[in-house]
Amino acid sequence: MHPKLELIAAACSNKGIGVKGDLPWRLKSEMAFFTRMTTETKDDNKKNAVIMGRKSWDSIPPNHRPLNNRLNVVLTRQDLDLGSEATVCKSLEEAVSLLTSPPFSEQIERLWVIGGSSIYEAALKSPFCHRVYLTDIMADFECDTFFPDMDLGKFELVEDPAVPDGIQEEKGIRFKYQVFQLKQDN
Ligand SMILES: NC(=O)c1ccc[n+]([C@@H]2O[C@H](COP(=O)([O-])OP(=O)(O)OC[C@H]3O[C@@H](n4cnc5c(N)ncnc54)[C@H](OP(=O)(O)O)[C@@H]3O)[C@@H](O)[C@H]2O)c1
Numbered sequence: 001m002h003p004k005l006e007l008i009a010a011a012c013s014n015k016g017i018g019v020k021g022d023l024p025w026r027l028k029s030e031m032a033f034f035t036r037m038t039t040e041t042k043d044d045n046k047k048n049a050v051i052m053g054r055k056s057w058d059s060i061p062p063n064h065r066p067l068n069n070r071l072n073v074v075l076t077r078q079d080l081d082l083g084s085e086a087t088v089c090k091s092l093e094e095a096v097s098l099l100t101s102p103p104f105s106e107q108i109e110r111l112w113v114i115g116g117s118s119i120y121e122a123a124l125k126s127p128f129c130h131r132v133y134l135t136d137i138m139a140d141f142e143c144d145t146f147f148p149d150m151d152l153g154k155f156e157l158v159e160d161p162a163v164p165d166g167i168q169e170e171k172g173i174r175f176k177y178q179v180f181q182l183k184q185d186n
Pocket of ligand 1 (some may be wrong): 090
């Protein structure tokens with residue numbers, strides 16, 4: 001089967017996604033959305049994989065690591081051993097190849113790419129890129145990490161029944177969930 005990478009990110013007005021190794025905002029409902037989208041599976045016997053860069057892994061508080069009910073995959077160029085907490089891969093290609101081969105291929109439903117910057121960039125360039133779940137945080141935050149440029153001409157907005165419609169609001173911050181799909185995937 002052709003693997004499909006699905007990116008999920010939240011970015012503010014200047015496309016910022018992070019600051020000082022953390023998220024620039026605290027939005028409980030957006031975090032719950034991330035957890036639900038990356039966790040839910042159609043097949044109860046399967047799990048999803050969450051593929052992340054080593055710095056994103058480091059940014060998760062130790063008591064929340066690994067992200068539960070998901071196979072955590074960490075990309076690093078170092079020789080890291082994260083034991084049973086996470087599977088370590090040296091590239092996105094290696095991760096896709098591993099996850100789409102037995103035994104993982106029988107256990108994993110969706111391949112979520114959860115950041116940060118260079119991992120999103122690699123996924124956007126990958127032949128397996130399929131969708132980008134991008135939350136548009138309609139506010140300005142100081143950021144030092146950014147979502148990469150995305151060629152919007154190659155994508156179209158699609159509906160996903162699992163994604164709430166319209167403008168959301170929390171703590172006076174407005175945001176909306178958007179799903180972009182690569183046009184050739186239709
Ligand atoms: N708003 C959002 O949706 C969102 C999502 C995720 C993260 N974030 C934020 O973003 C920041 C972290 O992201 P980041 O961009 O700084 O770092 P990152 O992408 O999470 O991690 C970068 C590290 O990943 C490894 N790496 C990168 N590209 C690789 C590749 N092609 N193959 C193998 N390994 C690779 C390298 O690890 P080594 O140095 O170990 O070799 C690199 O230093 C934090 O502030 C976090 O809170 C925000």
